Amino acid sequence: MLARAVREVEAAAQRGRVTPAVRTKFQAVALLLRDERARVQAATNGSDGHRAEQLKRLDGIATILATTAVRDAGLLALLAEDAVASDAARALKRDILKSVGVEPAPEEVPPAESPAAPATLERRVVPQSVISRQLANPFLAPDFSAAPQRAPRPRRLAGWELMAPLLSSFERAGSGAPACMDLPFPTSRFTPAGSELMPHQAQLVAAAAAGHRTFLLADEPGLGKTAQSLLAAEAADAYPLLVVVPNVVKTNWAREAGRWTPHRAATVVQGNGDTIDGFADIVVVNYEVLDRHVGWLGDFGFRGMVVDEAHFIKNKTSQRSQHVLELSERVRARVPRPLLMALTGTPLINDIDDFRAIWQFLGWIDETGPRGELMDALEDTGLTPADPGFYAAARRCVIDLGIVRRRKVDVAADIPARRIADLPVELDGPAGRSIRAAERELARRMVARYETALAARESATVVEGIDHDLVRRVARWELKDATTAQAGENVFSMMRRIGQAKAGLAADYAAQLARSAGKVVFFAKHVDVMDAAEQTFTRQGVRFSSIRGDQTPASRQRNIDAFTSDPDVAVAVCSLTAAGVGLNLQVASNIVLAELSWTDAEQTQAIDRSHRIGQTEPVTAWRIIAAQTIDARIAELIDSKAGLAARALDGSDEEVSSSADVQLEALVTLLTDALSAVPQPGAA
Known part of the structure; x- marks a missing residue:
């Protein structure tokens, strides 16, 4: 009965004749299908094979319902879990049950004075700017004229299942x-100038x-x-x-x-x-x-x-x-x-x-x-x-x-044999707001320290605008406090919080890469970020190996072997410090850097786990960057230091810039930006 009814609805939708009667039948079938599925799943009599066959037939009906609903937004709304069943649909449901010899169970009818709109329609919104666009200029109104139809031609294959x-x-x-x-x-x-x-x-x-x-x-x-x-x-x-x-x-x-x-x-x-x-x-x-x-x-x-x-x-x-x-x-x-x-x-x-x-x-x-x-x-x-x-x-x-x-x-x-691609992400929700508030608080603290030092110095020399020498001294004081203090927000705790907030997004992207391009190496600095990423992989059914600093040599090697040898292990979750050297992971050509390192050298060491002799494919490292945070500034600083190092080294293995350089420059940039936002003494 359900199969016949749903086919009638499907045929009407294909003809473009979705009348109120068709919608009523569609919703009645959807209600009966929901009840029948629950009944079959709860049944204790009968074999598992029989139950599976019944559920398979119900799935076929559900598929037809869903594909039919795509043709008409009104039908689609009726599939919502809490869509309100019309009186006509409930009456038709009872009639169908009686026609197959089932006595309908008494059901509670919602009060007529408080009908609820379908949930999908309740959630739908029209942004004010879109309304403004529609009203601002009549020439912006979309052209809703139907696309031209093809002239019919004889169909030699009309009778074939294709x-x-x-x-x-x-x-x-x-x-x-x-x-x-x-x-x-x-x-x-069509390529813009400069690209x-x-x-x-x-x-x-x-x-x-x-x-x-x-x-x-x-x-x-x-x-x-x-x-x-x-x-x-x-x-x-x-x-x-x-x-x-x-x-x-x-x-x-x-x-x-x-x-x-x-x-x-x-x-x-x-x-x-x-x-x-x-x-x-x-x-x-x-x-x-x-x-x-x-x-x-x-x-x-x-x-x-x-x-x-x-x-x-x-x-x-x-x-x-x-x-x-x-x-x-x-x-x-x-x-x-x-x-x-x-x-x-x-x-x-x-x-x-x-x-x-x-x-x-x-x-x-x-x-x-x-x-x-x-x-x-x-x-x-x-x-x-x-x-x-x-x-x-x-x-x-x-x-x-x-x-x-x-x-x-x-x-x-x-394409280059090795490249770094930045993927900026927005940190939404409470975590993102908290991180941005903490960054503002850190900037305010440094501004207050700068202004106190500026007022207290004995020199009669007046520096117009921002005193950049003093800015660097304040940044050094802040960095020294951050490395010794046990409490309070600082550049290190902020980067850790940003890493935690990015963990799920980075892991989600790594899972996408694993499905589309094969094995992926996932690097993070902090254990809690690795933990969060592994939880995401587990939820998505992505198998992974974990390579950490607290593992025994035997356990570490088992995890490496699983990643390199087992085709079902899609991701290696690696500690940036513990797995950044001494490993051969060339089985993967895609790397996700969930957290930024403080030096280009550390970043390069991680990438070189895959980009090494024997690698047959170009290697891409995807850096996940938290947009509009200090994370983005640090990424730029790492890149600029890398360019300076490349020019200075000229083939040497010596590291010319330390992690402290990047940390200091990040604080200098943060303080300079904050001071630029307010008028400075002596400025014109």
Whole structure:
């Protein structure tokens, strides 16, 4: 009964006839499905096999409900756990139960005077700046005219089941089968002055400039997918552009937008979006808050959409997948040939079915089979699934729609053998606010010390503006106190707190890298940061080895061997001081530096655990930087000291700058910035 009812709802949704009666039947099925699942799971009679078979059938019905709901926002809201059941839906539920001989249990009807709106609709918001954008200029209103429809053509393959053969064509591909569409000659026409694309990046931009509009960009991590996407949008004039990303990289996307498209305003959606710029060309939103913003995002008038780490949407029954698919559907319905890009280093996580949601986001398929352009390409092959050459031809058809896959080893001539990539993250919530408050308090303390020393000195000489010599003396006093005092906030305790706040984000990014690029080495300075990271890996089901200073030599070696030899151990969680030397971890080519060291030499030693003789792939070290904190200043200081050391050493192994230099300069910078914010005695 449930299966028949849900098929009727699905058919109505596919015809675009979602009437109130259809919504009532949809909600009644959802309510019955929820009850039936609970009943089967709680049942004690019957075999485990029988129970599993029943749950499998219920899962099939649930899948149809979810995929049908993607087509209509009203249906999607009815799937919420606390969505209010209408009187009609409850009555239909009782009728269905009676028709199969089940006496409905008496249920409590909520008072008519206090109906509750569906939770998903309650949470949805429209930021004030977006309303201002809509009201400020009528010419900014999005064009909601329907995209032109393809003229129907005879379908030789109309009677064939094509999805299974399409997916199977990728499983059957041999090792020499192409994995990337043909790309044109590179172009640098859209690259801003002072920046330079690598040839493989410029090829994708050239494809967008030539008119290609859908891409599954599956380059390995470290090959610059962000820059390619932003400049592809520039080449396609796909603005405004929506970018959906994991939380850990949204700040980096805004920074990269400023670098590669400096003339385009970018805004990041945080929480309810109170601080966003409604007039921005690029809107960056993370999966975690997409549910409350999907309404206004769908009406914004985007001409392009990028989904980063697109394997996040592989589960089509998940809420984030449904929201992404809904938004792409609305973009395609309202804009002729929009730019749609799915970015992922690993489009396949579990099996070939992981392609489905990504292909549907790109508009290549729908729930049942290929859509227009892909169907036309399959027709043009002149083959059917019964022909031996169909699978190779079908795979080529899909790849030509926009699959772009390059590996590091394939473009090794374009990229440096070793590079450091900074990934700024925002520290939200109480921890972030506490760290920023502590930094302000440290700055205030040093300012007071500076002003006291300035008032007490006997010299009659008046220094206009900031006395930089005195600033350095105050910074030295503060640093000396920090190394001897047992209590109070100082530069060392702040860096530790920042490391703790970054731990989860850094571990989350390392897990993403492990899934998409293979083994990852994760470095941290403090034990509690390592502990927090390992807890994150455990929650996500990522196996890891732990290499610490308090281990016995035998235990340490077992953990090293597990990481280097066991293919299922994805991450080595290493102490920056205990594992930064004497290890060979070249099995990994990606390194995550969750905490900053105080010297470039210590950082280099850690990277060289993987970047060493025998390494066959370019090595990328990802530094996780807490934006708008002293963490970012210290990263800049380490880099500047590294440049000075490189010039001074000229091949020597001697370290010309110590950790104390960076610590001192960090305090000097913090105090100078604080003094610059207030008028100084003697200043004009």
